Amino acid sequence: MLSKVEGYVLRAIPYGENNKIVTILTEEMGKRTAMARGAKKPASRFSAVTQPFTHGYFLLQQGRGMGTLQQAEIIQSMRHIREDFLKTAYASVITELIDKLTDDDSASSGVYQLLHQALQAIEEDQDPEAILLFVEWKMLLRAGIRPHLDGCANCASKEGEFAFSFQQIGFLCHRCFSIDPYIIRLSPIQVRLIRTFMFTPLEEVGSIQLKKETKQFMRKIVTTIYEEQVGIQLKSRKFLTQIERNPLLFESADTKKDAPE
Secondary structure (H helix, E strand, O other): OEEEEEEEEEEEEEEOOOEEEEEEEEOOOEEEEEEEOOOOOOOOOOOOOOOOOOEEEEEEEOOOOOEEEEEEEEEEOOHHHHOOHHHHHHHHHHHHHHHHHOOEOOOOHHHHHHHHHHHHHHHOOOOHHHHHHHHHHHOOOOOOOOOEOOOOOOOOOOOOOEEEEOOOOEEEEHHHHHHOOOOEEEOHHHHHHHHHHHHOOHHHOOOOOOOHHHHHHHHHHHHHHHHHHHOOOOHHHHHHHHHHHOHHHHHOOOHHHHOOO
């Protein structure tokens, strides 16, 4: 059966001498995996369209098991992402996280729109670190984690000073701090930011400007949730960490070879 789908390339894995196995996220059909024959050849008609982050139309021959890519057309290549090693690193974490938390063959309209908005924002020069934070917080729901952020997770109070509790996976008010000795205290601005990351659609945020230390603080919280509650370890995050620690090592390197597909 032939199916024409619109989607984004989440992952492209070399297979054999000339082929690639491509994972595509679609809005209506969830994830689809297909063999792109000859895609590793520079002159192949599938060479460009099977690059990670590419937005395109894909004609898939579906059957039992893996499909086969028959035709493809690029809608947007995301060239600015792929030509910038830092944007590539952040976008790679986004696509790997979505890949791990999205099932095959199931409708994924909300996740597809989140990916679309995130990659478009990075392509248009919005802060990739802030965009990644939005994706990470919103994808917690797909991981089965629903942080209690409306008020105190213990007494339901909506007023007072708040802290984040990994034990409760949510906020605790100052009256309940004693039930978790490892709370992370939050300023009112940090409380609002977490709620924004979790509940505000990315398309409604506009340009995002956050201090570096604020982003690092927010990332520490959400990364700890993924590591301790979800158990997800991302290869692309290790690549991102290397870049953040030693950015000068990558500025003159061919990052396309180093960036995870």
